Amino acid sequence: MEWTAEAIDQLRAYWAEGHSTAEIGRRMGISKNAVVGKAHRLNLDARPSPIRREAEAGERPAAQPRRSSSPARDGASLRRLEQPAQPSAGTVVRAFPRASARTCCWPLGEPGTPEFRFCSGDAMTGKPYCQEHASVAYVKARDRREDAA
DNA sequence: CCCTGATTCGC
DNA sequence: GCGAATCAGG
Numbered sequence: 001m002e003w004t005a006e007a008i009d010q011l012r013a014y015w016a017e018g019h020s021t022a023e024i025g026r027r028m029g030i031s032k033n034a035v036v037g038k039a040h041r042l043n044l045d046a047r048p049s050p051i052r053r054e055a056e057a058g059e060r061p062a063a064q065p066r067r068s069s070s071p072a073r074d075g076a077s078l079r080r081l082e083q084p085a086q087p088s089a090g091t092v093v094r095a096f097p098r099a100s101a102r103t104c105c106w107p108l109g110e111p112g113t114p115e116f117r118f119c120s121g122d123a124m125t126g127k128p129y130c131q132e133h134a135s136v137a138y139v140k141a142r143d144r145r146e147d148a149a
Numbered sequence: 150c151c152c153t154g155a156t157t158c159g160c
Numbered sequence: 161g162c163g164a165a166t167c168a169g170g
Binding site: 151152153154155156157158159160 | 161162163164165166167168169170
């Protein structure tokens, strides 16, 4: 794999979108090992992993309180499944990747948390992001000096 | 067995 | 630097 500036940008973009390493690998035509290996060497933020080397170091990050019941499993939710989900008034609801080619899908918040959502701005023509986020996602190689520690 | 990300180490 | 093999967990 030749890690051109473009390839690295793409990796960064997918990484920031919260895609799994395997998914990024599929999209880029490389293995997930290549993705995770490169991400590691680039010192990209380690995303919420299903695991963590907790076995060693004796220090454990204090287990998070578990949700006693999944929202999709309580009675009310099951009943609601009989009807298409209705967005409450004033709520912006969009599927991922996104409902429209003109809607920005920049991720906001931590993937997997209830707060996680996507930017709902107007995407630039031919791009998945609005102007603001496209400027973050696509950085000119020569302007990229001080990003990503 | 499917998946996840992390680390190691020969290249 | 690269990434397959391996590890560790869900």
